[in-house]
Amino acid sequence: MRRRFATIFFALAFTLALWPMLGLFAGQYTILRKRDSVERSDTLDLNLKVFSDYDETKAEDSSKRLGLQVELQKILSVNQSSSRAAFETVVALSSLLPRIRDVPRIKTPTPEAFRSYIAPVGLPVIFTDMLVGTRLADWNWDMLRARYGHQVFHNTRQGNYSTKKTSYGKQVIGRTSVSLADFIDVATGKRKPKKGEEGLYITKQRIIPKEALDEEFHYPPFYPGSHKQCYLEPTAWIGVPGTFTQGHIDSKDNFAYQILGDKRWTIFSPQDYENLYYTKTKGSLEWSSALSSLEKPDLEKYPLYAKTNPISFVVHSGEVLYLPRGWTHFIENVSPSLMINTWRYGPAAITELWSDFNKAEIRRRCF
Template structure:
């Protein structure tokens, strides 16, 4: 949800490594801004394939390199998680483990445009209790598995599309029905695997940033938009009404490929449990590899 960040500094031959990376990142940002300034076609539906998982080569050709979302229908049911994961399972087996949650209020995740989400740590059992109460101080579990519950990865088969790729990260998401997120984009490639429940996602392509009044790059939340994609406001945000988009329903057992920089606003139709996989490709993969050679740690 943020621009690529360096978490360490190094020097290479007397040249500060952050300057080297700026030379890589800078031209790309310029291209992004140029794309945002280009006029948009008339509104039209964006077709999203719903197909069995393709081969690695076909995935890269049809979806990754083309920046085209798709839903794969036959991956998740092969996992141990498909028959094992439930709220009761997490309460009984992992209830005492620490969990990271985003706080919710009403039907939405709490969000401050000056600070992003409101996070808190608590035992998973307590987080599930808050989630099930449906109170104003509810919780939306967003758990980095590598940090909190690495053992859960034994229940899934990490797709070959992202396994061992630069910038690889996972998150476990558990939330009540009718909880939504603000409109935002990630700079990583993303696979969202729905294990329980159903979610609706409203998607916009990267070039829609201008129509979505995206917060500026120097703002605290450059990957967010003030537009409510569920009910675009023609008075405050007139350009958003005509922006091309796709409305996708992701059912249990399905996996959505969401390419880098695609805008998305998410709402759970039913109580939901899913895991996602982020990784870097294209220019962001190059940034991470350059950082690694310079002894830096970079993420997208």
């Protein structure tokens, strides 16, 4: 255990020192950067070599200077049986990581590299080629209309959030029923929307029949166990331009597949949680009303927001975003968009290096 703590924290200290040269996140995975319009990549092999070459004696001394032992005792003393306590552990561990300014795009790593050098860090990453060669890569609006157009979605969002709120503090939003064929015709401009068809957003719905999931859906290739035991059933999010999802936090590590169109994400690290003014019901932000402009809150009323570090980026068709638990995210459809996501069961991956119980739980579900 002592050796594990020392290795990880020297990795963080080493990365911070060499950040401008290596461009690595926490000494673990690749950042792709454009320099003089040429995309350059520090290879994952370099990351693995850097990680394996640490001097553990120096790492131990470094960890003592940082007061690591005391900090870890506080973190690991949290009762993990409570979902709230488990989330607070994610926030505490995230506070030990460096701030990031963007999300790297990398080629899909091997399962071993993902589990060892990406997932435990707790930072987001975009995989550019995970769907290449899969059935999902062949999807298009015409194919979807022909194959699944008969499906009717009865809880489709109609328009964006209003200023009215429920007794629980959540903003009211209209709902309607729409077939996928009608949605696609409106979204792709084949016909003008009828009354009640403006601002359609099909959210968290099944689009692939259960019996066809194994054939049609490409689960994240990082864990060797049963997909049904490791991942929640995939759900679809299909929206017209301008529709959005307000800021919120997922309770599990998320894999978001951008199948068609583009989505703009604005995310905040778990380090920013206390500065975002979540409501007591934890379902929304006190100041959030419109993602389309992502207006900043009144800083006189919400002064802590000035300390946050929002990161905005667009996920394009064919890319997959890995978003660890704890990251607040706003999402906006910037073109007719189809995203399918799945969440991994079990504790947040960032906790497995620090908790033998959590590591065993992930293995029980996904190996």
